[in-house]
Each structure stands twice: as structure tokens, then as C-alpha cells.
Amino acid sequence: MIKTAITAALLAATSPLSAQIIPPPEKVATLRDAALDHDDYAWDIAEGLTTEVGQRMAGTEAEGRGRDWAVRKLRAMGFANVRVEPFDMPVWVRGAESAEILAPFPQKMAVTALGNSGSTGPAGVTGEIVAFDSVDEFKAAPDSAVRGKIVFVDHRMIPTQDGSGYGQFGTPRRQGPTVASKKGALAIIIRSIGTDHHRNPHTGVQRFADGATPIPAGALSVPDAEQLARILKRGKPVTMHLTLVSQNIGIRQSGNVVAEVPGRDPTAPMLLVGGHLDSWDLGTGAIDNASGLAILTAAAKRIMDAGRPLRTIRVVWFGAEEVGGFGGIAYQKAHPEQRYTIAGESDFGADRIWRFGTKLSATEPATYAALTAALAPLGIVNYDKAEANGTDIGPAVEAGAPWLSLSQDGTRYFDYHHTPDDTLDKIDPAQLRQNVAAWTAALAVLSGGIAEPKRSKRR
């Protein structure tokens, strides 16, 4: 086994991927099935991080406590070269927030500010609601219909297994505030970008375009947005008092936490895997994204436990993803010359993986065949039209890194996404283990071969 590995190492050093040694299928299957049966690493990380740190808003002291926790944890798990790579970023933070219909039917509503929202100040603002069924309808309205009013943009997000609705359905959040600002609106509230029916509004980032003055921008929970639509249907003028206190606190430090399973061949292109450490501030960031970190860290740890891979596995817990992907950009800036065998990211909850894709299908048919065979027993099918998953590996992929996407079932992801409800109980331990099993199998196939430890020396 060691001899095979050494041969693999020599081959890999000269011809990084095409000549790599793929571990025997039964070895990959054993590693995969052990993860599926009894992985505890991932749960341990997700449970620990969400319990002992809680929310980890980018650039705040809470994210800093998250980095400290990460360094301790990754070192305790036996990873090498554990360090923080700091970077600076502008930081926006939430304050008090509330919404109340004053007329015609007085009642309180559940609201939360969107990222980079302007502030109403603590006294709030009062305005008449003007409603639109879509951003397109809103864009088409004359400025005079909107000026000085609180714009409400309704819409309806439908769950999809592949999460593909997020791009389309997210438009009110991403574009609405800028359009509202340019038309002279007092404030904007949107129906939450979410698929649930709970009184927990969904936050999320938006950025005012150049030339658009920040105005207060919030999201009502889905039940509240439906309630407001019913109230508006009565045809009477609707007045709302809206308070969204928030502030930009300037440039602060965030950072990426980097850890490694050192490969036997330091010159071989490495495997880059990770997720993001930061979270929105409303929940504890369990499915977004403690689970992603947990899955890939557990998979890397399981390879480490099995022996020494030919290629280095680098695990990155990226900072400040939610508010603009700052961590991924900073990582690539810090490692512009690094070459990769593959880059992979998990950032879509903790439900089961159902398909995978990679461009290796064209260039590395043997590797692709091994991946296909290793993942099929988990119910994971290949998908030719896949794209690279994830904001954090985006800059590396853009710079040429090959990628592997393992796609999770997103049917219930947007029930909890960016809400107070993103808490540990939303992670299904069995599905979490399926994720770890899939990534363990993938890392094993791509490892260049795993040299089992000499037991005598290790003891």
C-alpha cells in the first residue's frame, strides 16, 4: 500500500491529475459507509459552533469568537497549519426594528432589516403603503406614485429541490431597495424571500447601487406579507409606522480560518474544500452554514484518520460570506498562485445530496467513473449541466480551479434561510451523515491515494 502510494506520488508530481492513483473502490466504499453509519464529527462541529458561539455576524466580535472557536477545534481534531488569515471589511449592524399598521386596521407586524438597510432612526417613519406585485410592476410605476411612501413589493417564492428559484425569487430583495431609493420612496418592505409560513422574517444582503441613497429596507415575514396584502385588498389607504434602526460601523477585521491535512506530496495540486463561518445575526447559523463547515471538515478528518493522502486537503472556514463574499475574495488574493486538483464547497443546508457534477467528466473519465460509482449507493446521480457551487470558492474557480459540486436537496432550505429559525434542530443528523459520506467518498477518490499509517509507529 505504501509502495503504491509512493508510486502515485511520483506520478502525481509530474502529471497532477490524469495519472493519479484512484484508491480501490472497496476502500472508498468502506470509508463512505463508515461515515454514513456513525459519523459524529460533523454533528459535533455543528452542535458546538452553534451552541458555544451562536450567531456569527460578519465583522463583529461574535464572528471573532467563531474564529477563536474554529482554531481551537481544528487543532484539537489534529489538523495541521491551522491559522487565521485576516482581512478588513465594512460592517453593517442591525438595531431595534418593528412595524405597525396604524390604519385602517391597527396591528403589529414582524419585520427585519435587509443588509445595508438605511436607518429610520429610533423614532421610526410613518407613511402610506403603495403596493406592487412584482419588481417589474414596481419599476414600471411613475415616480410620483411612490415618492414619500413606503413601497411594499409582494411576490411568492415556491420551493424547488435544486434551489434554482433563489435567483429569480430574490429579485425584490436585490433590486427593490435601489429602485425604491431612485424613485424617492420613504422606505421599502418586501415579502420575505422564503418558502415558509412562520412569523420569522428573512434577512439577506442587498447593496444600494451607485447613486442610490440608502433608505430603510426591510422584509415582512410571509404571514405578515399575506396579511398586508389582504388589508390592502379592502381598498382603504394603509398607513404603517416602520422602525428599522441600523448602522454602518466602519471597517473591521474578519478572517478566514485555514487548516490542512498535509499530503505526502506537497507539490501536488491540493484539494480545497470549505464553507463559511459567518452567519446572519437572527439565528445561530446552523444550516447556513455551520453544517457546510461540519460536513467538509468531517470528511477531511475521516481521510486523515484513514491515513495520509497524496494530495494536501485544505479546509477553509471562510469569513464574511453573507454580506458580500469578502472571505472568498480575500482567500484568493492571499493565494493567487495556488493550484488545485479540485475545489468544493457546501453552503445549502444539511439535507441529503441528490446529484453531483464536475467538468472532470470530460477531462478525467476514470476519476469521473470512480466518483459516479462511489456516490451512486448514496442515491446521488451525475448531472452533466452542473455548475460550480458556492460563493467562497468562486474566485478560485474563476482563476481556473477545477470544481466538484455535490448538490443538496433544497426543498425546505428557504423555510429557514436567513431567519431566527436557522437553529441546530433544523439539521437532520441522518441526512448530515449522508453528506459527510458523500464528501468522504469524493475526497478519497480525489486524494491521489491514501497511505495507511504504520500502526507500530503511530502507537
Add this chain to the structure above:
Amino acid sequence: MIKTAITAALLAATSPLSAQIIPPPEKVATLRDAALDHDDYAWDIAEGLTTEVGQRMAGTEAEGRGRDWAVRKLRAMGFANVRVEPFDMPVWVRGAESAEILAPFPQKMAVTALGNSGSTGPAGVTGEIVAFDSVDEFKAAPDSAVRGKIVFVDHRMIPTQDGSGYGQFGTPRRQGPTVASKKGALAIIIRSIGTDHHRNPHTGVQRFADGATPIPAGALSVPDAEQLARILKRGKPVTMHLTLVSQNIGIRQSGNVVAEVPGRDPTAPMLLVGGHLDSWDLGTGAIDNASGLAILTAAAKRIMDAGRPLRTIRVVWFGAEEVGGFGGIAYQKAHPEQRYTIAGESDFGADRIWRFGTKLSATEPATYAALTAALAPLGIVNYDKAEANGTDIGPAVEAGAPWLSLSQDGTRYFDYHHTPDDTLDKIDPAQLRQNVAAWTAALAVLSGGIAEPKRSKRR
């Protein structure tokens, strides 16, 4: 048909129930199936009340707006003798509330005050958490273990179809605050009496026993209670800052809204049906209890549309149920001599009825057989061990009123009960119609016969 009805009236006047005329099964079936197919009355009431009034906290101006809405609505629907029967009651109202773990892992938690909670004042209180897995364990603890601390009582509520868990599982809410006060605790927080996993805590009434000074008493949402339990498991001292601002605002007016479908025989014992108009203040009181009002009012309206029943159907929208059943007590005090054929109440959500029970099974076998036959096609089975349903008809039942219980499926009721999530979207229109169909069938069987209107006169 009219002749039959007159005969029935004469019989009923002398021998109230045993000699009543039961409408032919096919007529009952027609009324029932029409409700099941296309009842709009119930949805219209539930939608209107929750949208145009919203929450209706007992004794507040919001409940008053609810009574105004009720009077308008019931008159518009054609009910007779619509009036408010006012009564006075002590009123407690909620203020600002928040909870935050200060050490060892700083984080915010979702909390709400229980009814009649003492107030922390706006500055809040800070204390060490002392935790117990049950009220029994808490009761057994020495006072010295509790004194000056914030008591946390954990437990786990399991959903049951018949809701029977509420008595047992509700102990921490009903007894916990008094025990905590008597032991000298600074405050008490319990795990919400609820079966969901959302960041929406469950409020509910509790009363400090005589001699127990009110202390701040709140409920954490289920995910927060589980989080606190995990934090406590780490074994380090846990400190919480708790703010529960609330106040007793003295004696205020509430009231019952009474409406009738006048019977052909005013001397015949009437049918008393209803639910409660007030709600907790966190949601819009959709399943607790706009749906209950809606179901029984729709059923009475459907009998009214079909013709004139022998017996008067009295519909009561009771006030101030949630905070101590004041409406039911006031109603009975106002009508001590009133005789009833039956009393029925709906106050357990809007999900399907699955069984029914009444003591008529012993005394009125023909009526009971007709009820059984009329309800069976809706999937409703008889249940010999049933008890009278409902707080509001309780005093009338105690004074001797016969009762009919139609039991709803409570499997998901305690997911939303007393939370911000009790909103219109939790009502399933199809199951709501099944409820209306069942009550319409039951009222038809018990009506003493329905005289169809003379079409010429009505036109």
C-alpha cells in the same frame, strides 16, 4: 313539512328532547354535504376577523374592536337579537421583552411573558440560571438552591391527536411560577408548552397562588430552551439578562357577543354554541379561536338559510376566555335559568373532527343514532368516554346543560397555540369546511326540525 314542524313544536314544548322530531337523514345529509362542498361563511369570518381586527387581547381596546366587528358581522349575516353583554375584569398587558445569555456563551434568546407575569422593569434583571428537568424535580429542590436565581424548567411536550397532553405538559406553566415565587427565585423561564421547533415562544395564562408574590415568568421558544439545555450541559455557570416588562392596568370592560337564530318555539330549550372572541396578543388568534367562532356561526347560519328550526340556536362569541374564562362565567351569571337542549363549543383549532361524544347516548338513543349516522360519512366516530369540550360552556354545563363534543385533530395544534404563528395561513380551508359540515349536521339533528321557508313570502 310545515305541518310536521308544528307537530314537532308542540311535542317539544311539552317534552323537550325525548319527543323531538329528528329531520329525515337525507335532509341532514344534504345540509352537511353542501357545507363540506362549498361553505364560505366560516372562512369569511375567520379571514375577516383576523385581518380587520388582528389580535384581540382580553379587556383591551383591540378586543373591543373585535366586539364591534362581531356585532356588524352577525347582523349582516341575518342573525337576530345581536347584542353585547358586557362584564368587567382585571387586565394584564405585555410590554417589551428580551432574554440574553451573558456567560459563558453570549447570545440572544426568544422569550415571551406568561400571563400575569410580574415585571422586571425596563432595565431587566440579571441572574444565574438554575435548571430542572421537571416541576417535580423543581419542587423537591431546597429553597437555597433557587433563591435569587433565574429558574429554568425544561420538559418535552409530545403531540397527541386528542390534545390530552396539554394537562400534563402544561404543569411547568401553571405551577412553575408559583413554586418559583414561594422558593424566593428572582424569575422563572420555562420551555414553551408547545410541540414545534420555531423561534416563537408560547404564552399562556398562569395565576400566582394566594401568598405568592408575582415574579417575572416567561417562556423560551422550544429551540431556545433546547439551546439553553445544551449550554447548561457544558457545566459552566450560566448567566442571563432577562427583561419582561408587563403591567396590570386594572379593571376594564370585556363582553360576550350574543346572536340568535330564533326558533319556532321560544319556550323550547335552546341550542347554545360558540367559541371565544378574545385571543392572545402575539398572533392574530386564527386557530385560537377565530376558527371556532367561524365554524359554529357558519353552521348556525346554514340552518338559518335552510329554514326555521323549532329550537332557538344561540351563538355566543365569548370574551376573555384566554386569561381565565371570564366570558363563560359572566354568560352563565347573566342567564342562570336558561335551559338548553345541548351546549357545544369549538376551541381546538381548525383541523378535522375525528370523533364525537355526548351523554345523550344513554338518554336519547334515537337522537344519538341520528348523530352517529350523520357524522360517520365525515369520518367521525362516536366515543363513549367523551367529556364536555370547552371553557366557555363550562359554567352552563356545570349548571346542568347537556353537551355535545366534536373533537378536532390536535396533532399540530400545539405547534402554533399562543404563539405569534397563530395566523390565518394555519387554517386549512378544506378541514375548516369539514368542521362546518359536522356542526351543521349536528345542529340539524338537534334542531327539533327545520321548517322550510315559504318561497312566495320570502321573495
